[in-house]
Amino acid sequence: MIGVLVTFTQPDKFDRSTIAKIAGELREPFEGMAGLRLKAFTLAEDGVHARNFYVWDDEEKARAFFTQEIVDKVTGVYGVPPKIEFLDIAGLVDNSGT
Template sequence: MIGVFVTFRYGDDFNEQSLWTIAETARAKFEGVPGLRSKAFTLNSSKREATNFYVWESEDAAKAFFTEALIDRVTGLYGVRPGVEFVQIAALVENVRA
């Protein structure tokens, strides 16, 4: 499994409410994406950051998703260009409610 951190760093233009709206609006678009196991939209107001964390079944699926065109689209949506970092997932715990 591969994890991907997509981090948006803001200055004075940080708008927490706007980021909540983006997350709520975009959430459904990721349901059923092939190879995507999970995605979390996160906010850190004290650091003026939004980080989206993805868990992918394979590195190929993750790298196929994160194209330059996608980065350009999310840059337009979030208003800043994100940093994208791929990491290996050594172990994953999922506590799913029935």
């Protein structure tokens, strides 16, 4: 299992409604995506950082997803290029089934 943290930094601050709109418009392609367990669209309290957090069951699929084409696409959507970090998930608590 691998996590991916994608961070967009906007010094002028992101608007929460803009991030919510992006989440709504981009949700569908991720539903049922092979190897992807979950994705969260988030906004830091300071409004400067929008972060997308992914949990993948398949590291190969996770790494293959983040192509230059995807980076270019999300740069256009968010207006700034992302910083992409791959994280080893040592353990996970998932209460979604309860």
